[in-house]
Amino acid sequence: MSPPGRPKGEYRSATREGTPVNLARAAFFALLFMLCCSRALACGEALGGATRTIEGASYTVVWKTVPDPIQVGAHFTVDFAVCPRAAAEAPRAVRVDATMPEHRHGMNYRPVVSASSAASYRAEGLLFHMPGRWAVTFDVEGNGRSERLTSVLQLE
């Protein structure tokens, strides 16, 4: 589309003169986009709300209980994300369990883990049958080994 009354050639030449400015603008907006919008979600960001983070050698686990806080003797769910660190591969399998280290016992229930998206999981069927110090463990299989990430919960 040429402006009326102007020869096509002259108009296109004028456009070319403006090119360096347009490139600079495009580069500026590309940079702005990279800074603001294309950033991958931080690990567990999709979980929302208050989360706990465990940094392991190969994986980071970000998790929260539903409900939060949990009650003695009531089933609860753990929603969590497992994110590979550095060159670690995506986890092949993830298990969740809990024990009371001082009492040398675990739960009376075995949680069932299901994947809710590529990096997000849900462990259902947990129940802490007594108050005290509970260690929640996440066993992540990947890179030919299993890494255990542990977080401690004090239950009143």
Ligand SMILES: [Cu+2]
């Ligand atoms: Cu106990």
